Amino acid sequence: MYAEQRDPEFGWTGEHRQLRETVRGLLAERAPVSRSRELAEVGERYDPALYAALAEQVGLQGLALPERFGGYGGTLLDLAIVVEEMGRVLHGGPFFPTVALAAPALMAAADEAACAEYLPRIADGTLTAALAVVEGSGVWSADDVSTTADIGGLLTGAKFPVLDGADADLLVLAARGPEGVSLYLVEPGTPGLRRAPMETLDGTRRMGRLTLDRTPARRIGTPGQGWAAVVQAREVASVLMAAEQVGAMAACVELTAEYAKTRRQFGRLIGSFQGVKHRLADMAVRLEMSRSAAYWAAWQDPGTDEFSFGAATARSFCSEAYLQTAQDTIQLHGGIGFTWEHDAHLYLRRARADMALLGTPTQVRAELETTVLAAAAELDSAVPAWPAIEVPA
Amino acid sequence: MYAEQRDPEFGWTGEHRQLRETVRGLLAERAPVSRSRELAEVGERYDPALYAALAEQVGLQGLALPERFGGYGGTLLDLAIVVEEMGRVLHGGPFFPTVALAAPALMAAADEAACAEYLPRIADGTLTAALAVVEGSGVWSADDVSTTADIGGLLTGAKFPVLDGADADLLVLAARGPEGVSLYLVEPGTPGLRRAPMETLDGTRRMGRLTLDRTPARRIGTPGQGWAAVVQAREVASVLMAAEQVGAMAACVELTAEYAKTRRQFGRLIGSFQGVKHRLADMAVRLEMSRSAAYWAAWQDPGTDEFSFGAATARSFCSEAYLQTAQDTIQLHGGIGFTWEHDAHLYLRRARADMALLGTPTQVRAELETTVLAAAAELDSAVPAWPAIEVPA
């Protein structure tokens, strides 16, 4: 699906570093966190000029898409670096839903015609898209898909909340047809489609409610195999969201460390109090563990068991780590962290919203049970998990 | 069942204080924690001379038993004070199983003849007893009783682990007879009864395995109503164990605070480091919340819904609080807290063992669900839980 990963594992290449710097620089200039806040406060979905620039100047939307579909044939790892940088500044809008959800779904459906028609437009930044799967329960499960497609391909049902669902130029939907769950494409303006924006906890990403009443749709991919495509897209999105969360956590840790190094109370920098130091250290541990989980997953080949496992691990670990980090960020800032003007709450809102977007960590762990059981079944009595520490102090 | 509680709630009387001082003094002299350790290390069940003294000099075994059965008619609150003091020094042996488990079961069975025969001997310290309910699953549930009583009253089955089961002078057993679960009495030496000591994590309290093979037994109380008596006895024991745990936690907090006030590292008393201070503060909070939960329950009248609720609340809260407190005690002592010679591990062992004895906190919370639902059903939109704090800093 995506290009193969580069060796060595966890070994950054010059290209990786270059990509990170380019993206960071561009965002710092045109989309710092203050800009994300500004868009959210005035209720703007995104900055269209920047979105175009991301595509035209750096080619980010098509970075990991195959060259035959107008992309640059980069890896998921490249894309992870990009969204990590976006996470630092809480970049929102259509990038993530388009590039991390809808595009992977289109690719996974493996419908050449649809890919050829839409992916180049995604790559050049002229088309935004959304993936509509859940129907109010928040659970990603084929059983929970009750939107139906009749024999004529007309869809009836409701999808919510859908990331960017009320605004995207293209909707990729999972619906249950005669052959089982398939993916369908619907463009805005199609009869029987109603789209209503929802109010959101995290103002940087819009969500919408879709209502479909005998809405004509185009089925893509193998009939009845849509859920497998959803599963693949969700894995890709999970890895990318984990990377995005790593960026957000890193920003939180830096923000807090900086504050602790400048704020003085009781005659000392607050960073010299262990009450602050130790909580910060725990934040750093959570960040580093998250980084490992997210990038280990990004280094696996999509479609392999390792990738699925990495995606689930990263999703479970990073989303809980991020929420705790955002809470700690507010705590260590004290009163100022509790104000509207401080960015801490923007990170908190994003953390909570993330947790609900791709299935909760609890759901993800329930899904992991099979893998865990398989691992336990292969137990042998070899290697201990940690080299024995011989001399305590 | 027990005498009515005294007013005012949470208001200690002079008598209460006097009782506490007497018990504390006696234990400090004859059974400090070093003595509990000594008995455990050599594998002694208890100090018979002290057990006799507790009965003869202070009347503790009969403190809360009715006067007509040789007791002093005290309250459960009095008894809670006694076991709290015992908890401080990890007093073990037959006191708790006899006074907090077997005696309440005998009283709850309300069998006049059995009470008249055995309770006076419990009160005067000449008889120890054990209550045998669980059968390996650790779950306190009538459904889990599979020891059977045939029509002739012969018992067959196995009970383990039973606190003091291998050594007590009298066994009170729950078994399933033709009418349902009833309580039965068996004395050691009865044919078909085998008792084997088990090895234990907490060396201060013995546990045993009972095997019954067509063992003659005396049924007490109303046939088929034995489980209700078990439930009552378990509630009493839960409240008393919570009080005992409060004593143990208080000892842990004092031990740790004392160490932090005398141990010096990096040029400072370690108690001046927030890493230590803040963990200690959390320990204090857990202790005070536990104290409230244990004594609120002890202040309710046994047999009421409030008592049942208080018992479950105290059991769930105090046993988790105690385990965490014991872990923190070791942590704050560093290397020394990790040695055999230091008492910290004795408190940790007791904490873990307690958690398994009367049903796990998780089981207790599952049992509480009905009560919680009933409370939620009575919701009105009145009083907030906490007065609004108007001015933050």
Added chain:
Amino acid sequence: MTLAHPVDLPAAEADLADAVGAWLRENLPPDWLAAVDAGDHAAVERIRADPGRRAAWFDVLGASGLATPTWPWGQGGLGLTADRASIVTEQLVRYRAERPNQDFVGLTLAGPTILEWGTDEQKAARLPALARGRELWCQLFSEPGAGSDLAALSTRAVQREDSSWLVNGQKVWNSYAHLADFGLLMARTDPAAPKHRGITYFLLDMRTPGVEPRPLKQMTGNAEFNETFLTDVVVPDSARLGPVNQGWAVAITTLMQERNGLSGRPVVGQGESDRLVGRALTTGAWRDPLLRDRLVSAFVEERALQMTTIRGFVAAGSGAPTAEGSIRKLAHATLSEKLGVLGTELEPDGAVAWDAGERPVAVDAFLAMKTYSIAGGTSEIQRNIISERVLGMPKDPDPERHKPFQERSRG
């Protein structure tokens, strides 16, 4: 119209409750009483929302001493113990006749502090007005540059030749400052003294020129607090409470009230967790065994906290002074954060999106969950207080503790 002198009040709990209840039935406006008897909450709230009617009622109530029952007889109160006062409060709450939350600063903080430190003139001027609900008060302690280190405040008050004071500085986290008549103000009067020793306490008339409260928006999106700018504010020396440069001691009185400030006898009963359970039943989250265990855990923890509050109340009645207010505050902060997150997890979509106008309550609880771990002294400060005052740990080293304030480092 007034109740009997406290020595004549019935001694038994039930009798005292009856006496207060009877007095309320006699004195409450008939439509108010009828609405209460009919259980018509909406009607009561409508009456209470009418400023004129409310003022009239609080005047009657205040004159009786029942609004401030622990205050001394002759100074607007009935001289009751906390325990007996709580019986009065229960009756007031029962008839929805009690003073509103916004009077917390006036009744719980300002009154007792003035009682302890005020001159006869100050007591005579302020206490009856407070008891009758004629004045709204706010607190002007916190400053952006001081934060948890309250005594590090830098608002300056300079005494002038005519003995009045010229005050300049900025305060923060002042609730109701934009509406208040008076403010409890701490200002630095001797920058050459160490930080605790150069502070003076004032009762500031909020209408004085130069006092400018501005709303401060919190992360919840609400603005319950203000920043208050003080620019060349002239304060007469008669507004000074307590001796010059001993304002920190006066503030301690206020802060102790704040931490122990319980209104009414606490009970074990409905709390936030009950509401969450109710919501979980509605959304179906109750069917999830993991959420169920967390809900029951929270329920147990909240009840244990309530039980602790009762113990604190009884202990306070018996005069034992403790840092136990900090224990409860810390426990409450922890619980509040737990409940704030848990509440969102009971919503099928995590309360992260909702149709216009259908914002779930879980959203507000989530965004407000950090309030108690920061407001009124952070959890870190509470842990220090508990460790130092309950467990006797040494104080944190403050290298500048004895330095003249003006020489301290800022940041």
Added chain:
Amino acid sequence: MTLAHPVDLPAAEADLADAVGAWLRENLPPDWLAAVDAGDHAAVERIRADPGRRAAWFDVLGASGLATPTWPWGQGGLGLTADRASIVTEQLVRYRAERPNQDFVGLTLAGPTILEWGTDEQKAARLPALARGRELWCQLFSEPGAGSDLAALSTRAVQREDSSWLVNGQKVWNSYAHLADFGLLMARTDPAAPKHRGITYFLLDMRTPGVEPRPLKQMTGNAEFNETFLTDVVVPDSARLGPVNQGWAVAITTLMQERNGLSGRPVVGQGESDRLVGRALTTGAWRDPLLRDRLVSAFVEERALQMTTIRGFVAAGSGAPTAEGSIRKLAHATLSEKLGVLGTELEPDGAVAWDAGERPVAVDAFLAMKTYSIAGGTSEIQRNIISERVLGMPKDPDPERHKPFQERSRG
């Protein structure tokens, strides 16, 4: 019998592995090789347990350089990078031909420290013996009075006229001290200097008169450690490692090795949580959804820690020095405590009682769960290290940091 010089070792991973594998097949005793090929673990362990055969094998292995592949060519090693060395180690482990755990101090701590600080004589005397497994080493750093404040040690070494040193003091937490041939010793040589500046580092011959290790029983009931009493121990000056009074700098080398001390290339795979899952299936605890979620959580956390270890390994190979060993240690300590408790909860009766001889493994894991949060530097110390070195927080104030050691308060 020896491998080619490292420049001739194959560059590709697979080729290097093949070369080492081939060498092992050629040199391992035939019955050992046969047992490995047959997967007969018990037979391999029997051979490895025979002191004579073990010694003979380690001599062969050591001579080849494969036991210490990162050490320089000519000093007992092959001069390999950490990454390539891990390929060697993997092959050794595969044939159960690697040095045992008890050589950790010798191979991982003593060797690299001697390489960095030793004289030519010291290197020549110790390194080959270490490489060939002829010496068992222990560490003598910790003291009861110093604890986490390692540099506060008070064991004294006084230089005598003949330049030898007279050492008196007490050490603690010394594993294998009762069996060891040599010990890494820090002692105070200038009590008038601040604590970090008056320490000297020695390679102590453990057979010297006056060195008395005594077993120290832990809460688990085992005695894996010793207290070591040093009474008038005479140490020749030739045993001094590094300059007089600069022992703390030498110790830093040792401590950095300890924290980064990974043996072999880490992988993502089986861990403790897998074992717990297996046990949960046996006891039926897996059926409990709450325990299941905690097990999967622990599984996820352990895998994330393994992934972090790999990252650390790669970063260390690229030469980036970090306090990231502390991050892993802290995470591991937290996980270990979690797993210790969880393990007992999988047993139907909480692993609190068992029939004679049937002690569940959960008991040992429970009692050992605090090991990693205390041993090798407490979690509090790790948090300080992380906060100061990774995040740049200021150091804790040490009021006595620059005081002469002898004037410091004790306790």
